[in-house]
Amino acid sequence: MADTTAESTTIEHGSDRLWGTTVGDDLAFLLARANALSLSRVNVALADFGFKIRHYSVLAIAATDARPSQRELSEFLQLDPSQIVSLVDFLEKRGLVTREPDPRDRRANVVVATEEGRKTVQQARAAVHVSEDHWFSILPPEDAQRLSSILRTLAGADV
Amino acid sequence: MADTTAESTTIEHGSDRLWGTTVGDDLAFLLARANALSLSRVNVALADFGFKIRHYSVLAIAATDARPSQRELSEFLQLDPSQIVSLVDFLEKRGLVTREPDPRDRRANVVVATEEGRKTVQQARAAVHVSEDHWFSILPPEDAQRLSSILRTLAGADV
DNA sequence: CCACAATACTTGAATTTGTCAACTATAGTT
DNA sequence: AACTATAGTTGACAAATTCAAGTATTGTGG
Numbered sequence: 001m002a003d004t005t006a007e008s009t010t011i012e013h014g015s016d017r018l019w020g021t022t023v024g025d026d027l028a029f030l031l032a033r034a035n036a037l038s039l040s041r042v043n044v045a046l047a048d049f050g051f052k053i054r055h056y057s058v059l060a061i062a063a064t065d066a067r068p069s070q071r072e073l074s075e076f077l078q079l080d081p082s083q084i085v086s087l088v089d090f091l092e093k094r095g096l097v098t099r100e101p102d103p104r105d106r107r108a109n110v111v112v113a114t115e116e117g118r119k120t121v122q123q124a125r126a127a128v129h130v131s132e133d134h135w136f137s138i139l140p141p142e143d144a145q146r147l148s149s150i151l152r153t154l155a156g157a158d159v
Numbered sequence: 160m161a162d163t164t165a166e167s168t169t170i171e172h173g174s175d176r177l178w179g180t181t182v183g184d185d186l187a188f189l190l191a192r193a194n195a196l197s198l199s200r201v202n203v204a205l206a207d208f209g210f211k212i213r214h215y216s217v218l219a220i221a222a223t224d225a226r227p228s229q230r231e232l233s234e235f236l237q238l239d240p241s242q243i244v245s246l247v248d249f250l251e252k253r254g255l256v257t258r259e260p261d262p263r264d265r266r267a268n269v270v271v272a273t274e275e276g277r278k279t280v281q282q283a284r285a286a287v288h289v290s291e292d293h294w295f296s297i298l299p300p301e302d303a304q305r306l307s308s309i310l311r312t313l314a315g316a317d318v
Numbered sequence: 319c320c321a322c323a324a325t326a327c328t329t330g331a332a333t334t335t336g337t338c339a340a341c342t343a344t345a346g347t348t
Numbered sequence: 349a350a351c352t353a354t355a356g357t358t359g360a361c362a363a364a365t366t367c368a369a370g371t372a373t374t375g376t377g378g
Binding site (some may be wrong): 007037061068 | 287310
């Protein structure tokens with residue numbers, strides 16, 4: 001842990017002392033805080049595209065050949081189905097994705113990126129990765145790798 | 160990527176196949192998802208106390224001898240000052256914390272847990288830790304340790 | 319000491335997000 | 349055909365987020 005003494009020259013607005021309190025040891029708290037920081041960075045990176053993280057996530061998945069249904073998106077992104085509706089509406093209005101009928105199930109739509117959508121997501125992904133890499137570069141490379149692998153375990157293991 | 164040989168016996172509710180898409184590699188996404196899972200667990204554990212994670216965080220910090228000001232809480236928890244106001248209102252109405260004038264700065268309040276608040280937070284902390292430990296026990300112990308350490312680095316380093 | 323800018327907290331309003339129930343259309347089952 | 353379950357949509361409502369403005373106090377430069 002205490003390998004980076006990267007503070008103290010700054011005037012220190014003073015809330016850092018709260019790290020010593022019990023919540024500073026709490027994994028749920030650390031996760032929440034790391035996520036909040038990550039989120040705000042990513043959202044800044046996506047602001048140029050008029051996206052927030054969710055638009056980006058939906059578009060990125062739609063730009064693969066996975067051809068996800070809205071239900072799958074809802075489940076995977078842990079969002080209410082009605083939230084997926086508005087996300088897809090948003091992207092569809094901008095011509096980035098289309099709803100295509102699922103030939104196997106006429107109730108379902110499949111969300112697919114347009115050519116424009118694929119171009120856009122490529123640029124957005126680049127922006128996101130620049131912002132992420134910059135942040136994660138404060139970690140030794142093997143820690144970034146470990147973090148990714150550990151989080152995959154946690155995030156994939158429901159219950 | 161493309162294993163759309165949708166034929167398999169595993170009819171499975173299906174969204175797991177989306178792990179293969181690009182977002183599944185994205186640290187920001189993994190962080191968000193892990194946090195969402197952690198959050199919902201913790202909130203379940205706290206429901207008995209009528210808390211959500213933020214009430215608990217404020218109370219837990221107030222129950223130390225750190226005597227945080229509201230501004231410090233705002234900064235540390237990354238919440239708008241007005242959100243701290245309502246959290247402290249909430250806890251104060253329940254007799255769990257009090258606002259005490261900061262002798263060094265009459266503009267500021269210091270948030271301190273009452274005796275009742277200290278008792279409550281102790282029970283709440285136990286509930287949270289049970290729920291966390293249960294979840295994190297899917298990790299090998301050294302990974303849990305590493306995760307904690309890595310997250311502390313990430314969460315503490317606000318470039 | 320005075321004028322002025324900055325800070326700590328509070329209030330309220332605007333916006334976004336989260337949650338949920340009801341509805342239509344289709345699927346699957348018996 | 350009757351029944352139940354599912355995919356998507358809509359709309360209502362609650363909760364959370366963000367912002368702008370106001371009060372009291374602090375600190376600073378003249």
